[in-house]
Amino acid sequence: MAAPDPDRLDSLGKRLAELQTKQAAGPKRQPPNQSGIAFRFATELVASLAVGGGLGWGIDWLFGHFGFHTRPVFLIVFFMLGIVAGIRNVMRAATEINAEIARTQVSETEDGKEK
DSSP: OOOHHHHHHHHHHHHHHHEEEEHHHHHHOOOOOOHHHHHHHHHHHHHHHHHHHHHHHHHHHHHHTTTTTOTTHHHHHHHHHHHHHHHHHHHHHHHHHHHHHHOOOOOOOOTTTOO
């Protein structure tokens, strides 16, 4: 195995350093506003309820065609699982948003800006 060319490695290191400085100087993301946060929470909750209810309804419908007559059972169970999943997703999203807001506040104070 041949040894890597030091000149190529140096030029690669310089190009990587230039790209990193360009990315650091690029536009920074703004922290999410209140309407964006509310929309994300509502979307997370409604989507999980719709998926849970839809799965339960579909399973009940499928089992109904095979003669098991489980009509409301799976709908209720999967709707409850959808509620649990939705609350869990909202809590996870809140944690992510809080971390993002904290990051932007720290970067603003490091840049010398005041809120």
